[in-house]
Amino acid sequence: MKYTIKKDPHEDERVQKIIEISGQNIFSCYQCGRCSSGCPMAEFMDVLPNQVFMFLQEGDVDTLLNAKTPWICAACFTCTVRCPVGLDLAAVMEAIRELQLRKNYDYVDPYKVEDREELPPIAMVSNFRKFTP
Amino acid sequence: MAMKRIGVFICHCGRNIAGTVDVKRVAEEIGKREDVAFSTTYVFMCSQPGQKLIEDSVKKYNLDGVVVANCSPTLHEKTMRNAAARAGLNPYRVEIANIREWAAWPHEDNPDAATRKAIRIINATIEKLKANASLEPIEVPVIRRALVIGGGVAGMQAALDIADSGIETILVEKEATIGGNMFRLSETFPTLDCPQCILTPKMNDVAAHPNIKLYTYSEVEDVEGFMGNFKVKIKKKATFVDWDKCTGCGECLRVCPAHADSEFDLKMAKRTSIYIANEQAVPLKALIDENSCIRLQFEKKVKEGKIKPKKNVKICSKCADVCEPNAIHFQNNEEIVEEEVGAIIVATGYEVMPAEAFPELGGKYPDVITSLQFERLLAPSGPTAGIPRRPSDGKVPESIAFVHCVGSRDPQNGVPYCSRICCMYTIKQAMLVKHAMHDAAVYDFYIDIRSNGKGYEEFYHRAKEEYGVNFIRGKVSKVYKVGDKYRVQGVDTLTGRIVEVDVDMVVLATAAKGSSTVKEIAKKLRIPYDEWGWLKETHLKLKPLETPVGGVFIAGAAQFIKDITDSVSQGSGAAAKVMALLSKPELEKEPLLAKVDPEICAGCGRCKDQCAYDAITIDPVRHVSVVNEALCEGCGACSANCPTTAIQVVNFKKGQVVRAIDVLAEVF
Numbered sequence: 001m002k003y004t005i006k007k008d009p010h011e012d013e014r015v016q017k018i019i020e021i022s023g024q025n026i027f028s029c030y031q032c033g034r035c036s037s038g039c040p041m042a043e044f045m046d047v048l049p050n051q052v053f054m055f056l057q058e059g060d061v062d063t064l065l066n067a068k069t070p071w072i073c074a075a076c077f078t079c080t081v082r083c084p085v086g087l088d089l090a091a092v093m094e095a096i097r098e099l100q101l102r103k104n105y106d107y108v109d110p111y112k113v114e115d116r117e118e119l120p121p122i123a124m125v126s127n128f129r130k131f132t133p
Numbered sequence: 134m135a136m137k138r139i140g141v142f143i144c145h146c147g148r149n150i151a152g153t154v155d156v157k158r159v160a161e162e163i164g165k166r167e168d169v170a171f172s173t174t175y176v177f178m179c180s181q182p183g184q185k186l187i188e189d190s191v192k193k194y195n196l197d198g199v200v201v202a203n204c205s206p207t208l209h210e211k212t213m214r215n216a217a218a219r220a221g222l223n224p225y226r227v228e229i230a231n232i233r234e235w236a237a238w239p240h241e242d243n244p245d246a247a248t249r250k251a252i253r254i255i256n257a258t259i260e261k262l263k264a265n266a267s268l269e270p271i272e273v274p275v276i277r278r279a280l281v282i283g284g285g286v287a288g289m290q291a292a293l294d295i296a297d298s299g300i301e302t303i304l305v306e307k308e309a310t311i312g313g314n315m316f317r318l319s320e321t322f323p324t325l326d327c328p329q330c331i332l333t334p335k336m337n338d339v340a341a342h343p344n345i346k347l348y349t350y351s352e353v354e355d356v357e358g359f360m361g362n363f364k365v366k367i368k369k370k371a372t373f374v375d376w377d378k379c380t381g382c383g384e385c386l387r388v389c390p391a392h393a394d395s396e397f398d399l400k401m402a403k404r405t406s407i408y409i410a411n412e413q414a415v416p417l418k419a420l421i422d423e424n425s426c427i428r429l430q431f432e433k434k435v436k437e438g439k440i441k442p443k444k445n446v447k448i449c450s451k452c453a454d455v456c457e458p459n460a461i462h463f464q465n466n467e468e469i470v471e472e473e474v475g476a477i478i479v480a481t482g483y484e485v486m487p488a489e490a491f492p493e494l495g496g497k498y499p500d501v502i503t504s505l506q507f508e509r510l511l512a513p514s515g516p517t518a519g520i521p522r523r524p525s526d527g528k529v530p531e532s533i534a535f536v537h538c539v540g541s542r543d544p545q546n547g548v549p550y551c552s553r554i555c556c557m558y559t560i561k562q563a564m565l566v567k568h569a570m571h572d573a574a575v576y577d578f579y580i581d582i583r584s585n586g587k588g589y590e591e592f593y594h595r596a597k598e599e600y601g602v603n604f605i606r607g608k609v610s611k612v613y614k615v616g617d618k619y620r621v622q623g624v625d626t627l628t629g630r631i632v633e634v635d636v637d638m639v640v641l642a643t644a645a646k647g648s649s650t651v652k653e654i655a656k657k658l659r660i661p662y663d664e665w666g667w668l669k670e671t672h673l674k675l676k677p678l679e680t681p682v683g684g685v686f687i688a689g690a691a692q693f694i695k696d697i698t699d700s701v702s703q704g705s706g707a708a709a710k711v712m713a714l715l716s717k718p719e720l721e722k723e724p725l726l727a728k729v730d731p732e733i734c735a736g737c738g739r740c741k742d743q744c745a746y747d748a749i750t751i752d753p754v755r756h757v758s759v760v761n762e763a764l765c766e767g768c769g770a771c772s773a774n775c776p777t778t779a780i781q782v783v784n785f786k787k788g789q790v791v792r793a794i795d796v797l798a799e800v801f
């Protein structure tokens with residue numbers, strides 16, 4: 001695995017966008033890991049919450065846009081309550097979701113979903129949410 | 134007579150000032166003033182040639198006043214005044230115009246404005262300077278005795294050093310023994326010395342030193358006076374035992390039926406109601422804890438009328454019955470003594486946050502304790518004789534988890550700073566567990582290992598390589614009970630996995646804070662402290678032992694948490710400061726003090742009410758205000774409140790200040 005830092009992550013537009021949407025200074029994370037150790041969903045995530053911040057601090061937004069983590073996050077706010085430096089992680093997770101949605105990434109056509117009669121309505125609702133710009 | 138031949142010296146401070154402020158233009162503008170005889174710039178005014186420039190110019194142009202426009206006067210006011218004095222100019226005819234912090238630095242983005250502001254600041258300073266009087270320093274006599282507050286390792290070191298120099302030193306310790314927190318420790322990193330073995334010689338030296346007067350179980354009640362001349366009231370708390378008679382034999386402890394938590398063992402053990410702080414206490418004397426003693430509680434209730442004593446009832450006096458020298462008298466022997474000293478060192482040390490403050494980390498369970506409590510369980514002289522046992526059931530733990538940074542580096546729930554010593558003592562404790570119980574599993578949950586001292590990093594590597602301690606990088610978020618065990622829920626941020634482990638005991642490296650008594654003592658001494666109870670030094674880098682109050686110094690963990698090496702060094706450092714101060718028969722004091730014009734003063738006393746230093750009295754006969762020069766600090770609170778301008782601070786007279794403000798306040 002190798003990642004080449006091409007420009008100062010502080011100047012990266014998408015990192016700045018995430019900071020703007022979430023209102024959080026993602027650079028204040030000092031990697032203590034407390035968000036991850038308390039997160040009820042962490043064991044199902046492909047990128048741990050603290051790693052989300054490290055990817056952002058390295059300017060690697062692509063990895064996060066391809067990760068499952070932001071969608072597995074239950075927005076339970078446990079991390080937000082516990083973060084020693086007061087970062088609202090739940091808001092950052094939401095900002096990543098927003099970024100992904102605005103790209104119409106992971107586009108799903110409901111009419112092409114098989115067995116859609118049997119799907120729970122909530123699944124459809126969250127699917128539609130992905131259409132919102 | 135207003136000055137007419139002023140010299141103005143504008144410093145470039147390398148590029149610090151000249152990079153923003155157009156110093157040439159400033160010199161030209163200022164040079165146009167009629168009262169300015171000479172105006173110039175120089176690259177570094179504080180350098181030796183810079184000072185020489187002042188000396189030469191004073192002589193050459195026969196200057197009667199000098200303004201140096203450079204950095205803050207806290208840095209170089211003295212330098213410049215001394216330079217002028219060498220050329221025969223009264224040093225109080227020199228003023229500093231701070232154009233670096235006030236003009237260059239804040240307006241880096243606007244050089245033109247910075248330049249105009251610099252001119253404005255210098256003009257205002259000249260207006261102030263013009264009416265300055267020539268002054269001579271005031272001399273005050275010095276009492277050649279010192280007071281040290283706090284008998285931990287820092288305070289003891291300071292007292293011993295000062296006493297060795299032949300100066301009588303008073304050491305006040307609030308507990309019943311000296312030794313402080315170091316005496317509680319098991320072994321010390323990074324050498325694994327036995328702290329009791331290396332500290333008892335010092336404690337005995339303190340007790341036996343002909344120049345040290347020791348007050349244990351005592352507190353400073355009140356401090357009056359000023360540098361060189363402090364009057365201190367010390368409260369010797371009630372012990373109910375005559376310490377002149379008590380031999381420390383400990384017979385009484387064997388018979389006392391009442392118990393309470395041991396202060397020394399931090400609740401890890403009980404002690405009897407009559408107790409000796411610990412087996413090696415200095416002084417080795419018994420005292421009674423009023424709140425748990427059966428007899429004293431009974432007497433108290435009778436006094437308050439809560440119970441009526443029946444006749445012929447024998448209330449407990451078991452300790453007194455066995456005490457051979459008849460030392461136990463049950464009388465409240467609280468006493469206030471007065472001492473006069475010339476200098477004071479505050480070495481009141483630190484405390485750690487209690488485990489109970491962290492319920493999410495299991496602080497509510499008996500087997501989840503602080504590291505300082507765990508020191509007692511690891512100490513060979515402690516309640517478990519060095520083999521830790523669980524407080525809940527006395528079982529020897531087979532597995533232990535250590536958690537770093539509990540409350541530290543956590544501005545949301547604790548303190549923002551790193552407590553600095555916990556990485557090292559946690560590693561030490563992990564090693565000592567392995568010494569005591571070879572097969573015990575040890576898990577050390579850390580965020581970063583901070584091992585920045587001589588031999589510290591090597592010590593950490595020994596724990597990893599030789600002792601088999603498991604280090605896991607990630608902050609624990611939860612500790613909860615599962616059956617007989619405690620589940621520690623953490624993360625390994627390096628592999629990116631959630632980590633769980635079940636252990637018998639959990640040790641929390643809780644954040645250090647200043648002594649809880651610090652606020653009280655700091656107020657009595659009028660020295661500043663921060664919101665976490667650390668005493669504030671005058672300058673973090675260059676005056677770490679000084680306080681803004683002359684003659685009062687700080688040392689050891691009272692300034693900020695530190696290890697033994699650093700605490701001892703600071704103790705010696707503060708002692709050197711005190712010795713230097715007390716080596717002179719008289720002290721010089723800045724003459725910039727309040728002065729009363731008795732012709733104008735109406736004796737209303739408003740100044741007296743404002744003075745924080747109790748420097749003002751109202752003469753009952755003449756009915757005017759009188760300033761004690763030795764006490765006055767020249768703060769000006771009195772003068773700001775005087776309705777008639779009768780009381781004014783010399784060289785800060787109302788006219789001077791108002792003229793300076795007029796210049797500064799002109800439309801820019």
Ligand SMILES: Cc1cc2nc3c(=O)[nH]c(=O)nc-3n(C[C@H](O)[C@H](O)[C@H](O)COP(=O)(O)OP(=O)(O)OC[C@H]3O[C@@H](n4cnc5c(N)ncnc54)[C@H](O)[C@@H]3O)c2cc1C
Nearest residue numbers: 283285286287307313314321322481482483689690696697
């Ligand atoms: C768990 C733990 C383990 C440690 N292990 C090590 C180690 O292995 N090696 C190492 O180098 N350092 C270690 N330390 C640090 C060490 O304890 C300190 O460096 C040292 O004790 C500081 O000494 P001190 O004299 O400044 O303060 P303290 O030891 O705190 O002494 C202060 C003294 O002042 C007294 N006092 C407080 N207020 C007043 C008052 N108002 N009036 C009168 N007296 C007062 C107190 O009762 C106390 O006796 C450890 C610390 C902890 C918490």
Ligand code: SF4
Nearest residue numbers: 029032033035050083
């Ligand atoms: S809890 Fe906060 S500081 Fe700690 S790793 Fe998570 S985001 Fe960073």
Ligand code: SF4
Nearest residue numbers: 389407426427449452
């Ligand atoms: S009188 Fe003496 S023996 Fe009895 S409880 Fe009090 S201290 Fe203990």
Ligand code: SF4
Nearest residue numbers: 541551552553555556
């Ligand atoms: S010394 Fe180590 S354990 Fe203590 S606060 Fe600093 S990093 Fe955390």
Ligand code: SF4
Nearest residue numbers: 744765766768769771
């Ligand atoms: S200047 Fe006035 S208020 Fe301040 S210390 Fe002196 S007498 Fe007291």
